[in-house]
Amino acid sequence: MPELTERQRTILQLLIRDYIETAQPVGSKRLVERFHLDLSPATVRNEMSALTEMGYLRQPHTSAGRVPSEDGYRAFVGEMIHKAELPASVQNTISHQFFQARSDVDQWMTLAASVLANQSQGVSVVTAPHAEMSRFKHIELISTQGRQVLMVMVMDGGEVSQQVLTLAEIVTQDRLSQVATHLNTILAGLSMAGIAAVSSRTDALEQDIITLLLQDMKRTSESASGEIYTDGLTNVLDEPEFAESDEARWALRLFEERSTLQGLLARASSNSSVGGLQVLIGGSGGWDELRQCSMVVARYGVPGLVTGTLGVLGPMRMSYARTIPTVRYVAGLLSDLVNDTISGE
Template sequence: MTQDSGEPRDDIDVIGGAAPSADVAQDAVELSDRCKSLLQIVVQEYVDTAQPVGSRIIADNYQLGVSSATIRNDLATLEKAGLLTHPHTSAGRVPTDAGYRYFVRHLLSNTELPPAEQRMIRHQFHQARQEVDQWLRLSTAVLARASQAAALATLPRAHETRFKHLELLAIRDSVVLVVLVLQGGAVKQQIITLDAPLEQPDLSRISNELNEKFADATTNVIVSEALTLSTLAHDIAMLVLDLMKREDEHLSEGIYRDGLAQMLEAPEFAEGENMRRIVQVFEQRSFLDEVLTELVSVSHVHVLIAGEGRYVELQDVALVLSRYGVEDEATGMLGVIGPMRMPYARTIGAVRYVSDLMSDLMHQIYGK
């Protein structure tokens, strides 16, 4: 049985539970090596089978060198510590939410995806179109497949939307195509009709003037600088401002999802109320933003088990989340939501790898 030293991992943040003082006490429990092995076995067996785990199953399938009676005593010790419980209809044990937290904090060993799987995922991203939209669709598909749960991701939200480049292209007569490129790679297009026709050289002169004046500008800068422009250039600047504000609104709403149907097939969600709560989580960007405030750094994996006592919607599930992006420029969130009976090592590895990959791609966009 592979086992960690029991020291808390510093690369995974397990956000505390419904009773933080109880979690602290459970973290401070001095478990024997055999009890740690038993807790690890119970978690992994329960993740695999969704069935309570009894001492006979452990004695038959694992070479611990002790009797079933000794195993039963150790399981009772773990139950007394609040790390296991047992359903009334079964003599077997299942992990509590505190037991899952202890497992993730202290007993996980290797959480890296196999190198071959990493190469396959990286190849998929390099084959995709170089657009954030495509990367996020692929991110959720990869995470849903890797975890056999549901995956979600939010669009990267810039601290301030910034201008990058503008093109004005003559189509016919007075009709002009406005192409605006924003920092972060978003491209906005709009067709406008001028009061009088302009030749392409005149349009290019205006776009060059605005590109020079608005380089890396925020909306506030554009409002200020537009006051010094000619009438037509000012009107174009106001259109640019409107497109940038609409992009802000779009980014505040964007959530990408995948795998919800396969997650809802888990026995934990057989009841309609549990299913309704999970669907609500997927539909509410404001709720995801509230959870996101817990995530303090890019590429650091955060595990939220049983909703921490503050999120009723999450009381039956676990989330494995990470920020991605470029600090101080634009960051988003991606991760997995599933039953607490989750393959944590594989899920954490997948979330970390995809988050790092998305951050690398975002750095390419921002040139950092």
Template sequence: METELTERQKLVLALVIRDYIETAQPVGSVSLVERYKLDFSSATVRNDMVTLTELDYLRQPHTSAGRVPTEEGYRYFVRQLMGHTDLPAPTKRTIIHQFYQAGVDVDRWMHLAASVLAHQAQAASLITAPHPERVVFKHLELIRTHGRQVLMVLVLSGGEVNQQMLSLAEPVSQDQLSAVAQRINQNCAGLAVTAIEGLKQPSDALEQDILKLVTTEMQRSIRVVAGELYRDGLTHVLAEPEFGERAFARRALRLLEERPLLEDLLSRTVLTDDPGGVQVLIGGEGTWEELRECSVVLARYGAPGLATGTLGVLGPMRMPYGRTISTVRFMAGLLSDLVEDMLTED
């Protein structure tokens, strides 16, 4: 088990990680005692280091170089050693300030959140828009725009709005459209997707088509990763020295750019619904080759059971976990409040 470490060994591990995070250089026994004014000698540190190396918490790039944390080392650190840190109050105020001067547009909120997160964590950020977990039909509008083009605006529970353009087979007047919309609104208000599908279908062909589209959209909206994806700060990861090898940097950025990869990552990461819960993925966890040198800090936000989204940060494995985790946690809280606000008095 993990409790076989002495207190001093834990301290050494923590300091090595801390130093390496700062300097990005392998850290040796002598420089460690000097730097942190330890009251035991470098030889002692060396002995502890061999133990830690045998346990696969540390690694040496080559004989006679300093030690570097392994993935396991980081994991142990995050789990046991790090302790809970919280964002300093002034930082919190700064974030809140930046945040609340946006308008009321959800889209802008998300952009801003991504930007703030990326800036604070000095890493790439990603956020999925909040989306309802149980979708209920609220309102439908059909608006004729040009020719046979019709705009369908579908409002679902949780404030989610889908809009989509349709091309009808033949021109229809706005009045006809309004009539269809009205009928559907009366019949379906408050129904979940299954209930709508079970509804006795009316004979009107247009109405039937529209209903089909509505249920399709509702189903699409129920998937885990739905809605828009917001990213920011991609260039931050280029600044890190571990990405001197461009191939690394490309792989990491590709993950953020290609949606299927990202959805895979988000969906395969079982996220607790616990709003304070922040997940830390270190070094791809053996599953994602693209993340070999990276870590991801993820959190779910929103109102559990009603509407949730995901937000996270991607950075180098050598990442200030304490700070990053508390930033992510704090932002998740902020966004949860926002969702809460949107849902009040439903």
């Protein structure tokens, strides 16, 4: 995107602030009067025209007012993402609420969803903490029909998955039981990387089973985001973006389709570390589910051990200055609580 002058940057920031509050196209005269700019409406209008040509603003109809484009929002968020802070009084209130629910994970999740929804006035989503690195515990192989075998796999966190495998040739139940016993001995407690490392030291049948086992572990790990807690759906139902657009309302149906929502959260947080935060605006080019929305997502937990994801979904016109620091602060609180639980404090 073209580089902005300091004046253009200021006008863009103020215009977006006004639009977030009113949901109405913003004109140059309103900006000058509301923010007491030491500029004439004509000068501001010229700068708004330039910002429109550069792709930061758009003119929805034939009115003189402008609204932010996706790139405009991204520039706005880029300016304030590391500056926005939650007032100390709000931090103290939230911290006290979590202290009261300190010993109960379910209460933490419910409270986190409630706090995020109330502070952001968006729809919140929080996943319960789960093991970040799956480790193998036990496998059973059961002959069913012909070359088909039922594989039941148990992870050390208690997750159980099962699927029907089709082997290259028919194998007796005795042989399958021998393979399961051997794999249970040599793979116990190993991660996917550890299992892959010992695979070469097994026979052909065991290697085939291990390949399928690793595929299942990867699939289970990617989808295992724990129980999902949501709140605040009514916050956005009356927003004009959701009241007038079927496409925007479709994003809210994600919260009814838990498997789809789990996949979205897994993708959204896959490139961020614990404590990291991402802002997805208008789908950010690859998220069709969010084309009319924005989502602020963060990971919490203990790196390499136990993690979860939390976030807020709302219109692109969401209050980023309030939502971003709230998501960041709640993620930090949950990380501390999870760490204390693991360390026994």
